[in-house]
Amino acid sequence: MYSKVYSAIAYGLSAQLVSIEVDIISSQLPGFSIVGLPDKSVQESKDRVISAIKNSGFDFPRKKIVINLAPADKLKVGAFYDLPIAISILKATNQIDTLIDLDKLIFLGELSLDGTLRATDGVLPISLHLRELGDFDGIVLPYDSANEAAIVKTHNVYGFKHIKDLIEAINSNELNNYKHIYREDEEEQNYQYLFEHIVGQEEMKRACLIGVAGNHNMLFVGSPGAGKTMVAKCIPSILPEMSEDEMIEVTKIYSSAGLLENKSLIKKRPFRSPHHTSSVVSIIGGGRIPRPGELTLAHRGVLFFDELTEFPVSAIEALRQPLEDRCVTISRVNATFKFPANFIFVGAMNPCKCGWYGDAERQxxxxxxxxxxxxxxxxxxxxxxxxxxxxxxxxPTQTIASSQNNINTKYTSANMLDTVRRVRKMQLERYNKENFTTNSEIPSSKVDKYCKMNDDAKSILLNFMNKNNLSMRSYFKILKVALTINMIENRGEVINKESVLEAIKYRITI
Ligand SMILES: [Zn+2]
Incomplete structure (x- = not known):
């Protein structure tokens, strides 16, 4: 007796179809084996499937059962396959009798011993893959994972709490009663930290405005108590809205990392702030089938390293590739995984070991x-x-004391966000035929085209470069920052002297 059902595997940020074949052989001694490169976690399915089938009132055949997971060259991990294995056994033993075409459905989910279905991670990449394939009518999975799968609206999603309900729905052709309609999660709109609550520090606020508007990386160097961390924490309040595609992209990352708590679309840009004691693997990403790390969890948002110099050198150096290519590459024996990592990097550090170098009051x-x-x-x-x-x-302490209860009006989160939106829109229109969307992403080959300077600006910049012996990369960076400043100040298409002078100010040689 043979049967086959379809399931899928999340693999990095993508997914792949898996077919689950069952053969029940009467002529051999009873036994249960799973082949097709399953790891230990999949082997453990056997016991869960046997108990779940028996405890849900169905018969488990006392015969030789062979399960094959195909394609056999990809390692299968996790408890995804409990449900499709159980379904294929019930199908092969004629305990499923239906008019529904099961070959048009994908099954996935973990079973508990009593037949209850448990939520599984990484459902969104599978649902997105189903949309690409287009040959399937829907996906059957645990009720608690259904909302996440239903973010993609091109196919039906059926959510079940118990395998018994599922088999009854299949046998009575009533699957549609369990169709899941996507539920939006109400996101908290208020921000805890706002720029208007910070006294002084205009230069840092201005840098945040420029950085977010043009997608530029930032570093704040200063003594303890200067407010570096506070200012960085205000950045989420001025991040621009994401496009629908960006929301799906970010949600997919959190889904595959098992961090999608609300099981619905993420609408706010991420702000990640790993502690300096975090492991390098948790920052870069890793595992046998690699999961995204902090660099990828910050994609489309902000990665903040507070106390930058306290991080291990290997973690700081791991930023090199993503800061350049905006992605992270993780190599494994069989494959190379490329994770997106396009974030604004924000670092904060003390100027020296004791922290007081350059301070006006302390030595x-x-x-x-x-x-x-x-x-x-x-x-x-x-x-x-x-x-x-x-x-x-x-x-100075006096300034703080005298301005208490006074709200700073020059830099409020609301008017900074307005500027960010306007400048981001200018960039989207300007680069609509390119494969980048912000000033900081302009490739070196296109700097001449997009960063035109007037003569005054050019001579100031060349002079500065020669004096400080700076690299070509620094030259391009200054130019791109000057371009963003030009846009913020509405100074037209050609970068002028004032914009270059301000951009130069943000190159301290520490
Ligand atoms: Zn010192």
Missing amino acids: CTCSSVEIERHRKKISGPIMDRIDLQVWVRRV
């Missing part, structure tokens, strides 16, 4: 060797990739 106690060693933690290539570098001074 730095570090030796010049210690200062040197502290700064060397951020290598030249990493510094080169940070467009906006701001030296932050502490706001």
Whole structure:
């Protein structure tokens, strides 16, 4: 007795169809084997499937059962296959009798011993893959995962709490009663940190505005208590809205990382702030079938490294590729995984080991060797990739005291967000025929086309380059920042002197 049902496997951020074949052989001694490159977690399906079938009132055949997961060259992990294995056994033993064409459905889900279906991670990449394939009518899965699958509206999603309900619905041709309609989750709209609540620090706020408007990376260097962390935490309040495609892209990443708590579309751009004690794998991503790390979880949003110099050098250096190519590559024996990592990087650090170098009120106690060693933690290539570098001074205590209860009106989150929206729209229109959307992403080959300067601006920039012996990469970075400033100030198509002078200000040599 043979039968086959379809399931799927999430593989990195993509998915692949898996067919589950069952053969029940009467002439051999009873037994149960799974072949087709299953790992240990899939082997454990056997016990769950046997108990779930028996405890749901169905018969489990006392015969030799062979399950084959195809294609056999891809490693299968997780408890995804419990449900399709159970369905194919029930089908092969004629316990399913229906007019519904089961070959048009994908089954996936973990079973508990009593037959209850449990939510599984990574459902959205599978649902998106189904949309690409187009040959299937729908997907059958645990009720708690149904909303996530239903984000994609091109096919039906059927959610079940118990395998018994599912078999009854199939046998009575009433699957449609379990069709899941996508439910939007109400996202919290208020932000905890707003720019108007921060006293002073206009330069840091201005840098945040430029950085977010043009998608530029930022670094704040300054003594403890200067407000670096507070300012960084205000950034989410000025991030522009995502497009529908970007929302799906971000949600897919969280789905495959098992971090999609609300099981619905993520609408806000992510703000990730891993601690400096986080493992390098959790930052880059990893695992046998790699899962995305912090660099990818920050995709389309912000990655904030507070206390940057406290991070292990390997974690800081891991930023090099994503800051350049906007993706992370993880190699495994059989395959190479490429995860997107297009984020705004924001770093905050003390200027020296004791933290008080350059402070107006306190004396730095570090030796010049210690200062040197502290700064060397951020290598030249990493510094080169940070467009906006701001030296932050502490706001004098008197100023803080006198401006308490006064709301700063020059930089409020609301008017900064208005500017960001306007400047982002200009960029979308300007680059609508390109494969990038923001100023910071302009490739070197197109800098001449998109970053035109007037003569005054050009001579100032060349002079600065020669004086400081800066790399070509730095030259391009300054130019792109100047372009964003030009757009913020509505200075027209050609970058002028003022924009270049301001962009140069954000290159501190630490
Ligand atoms: Zn010091």
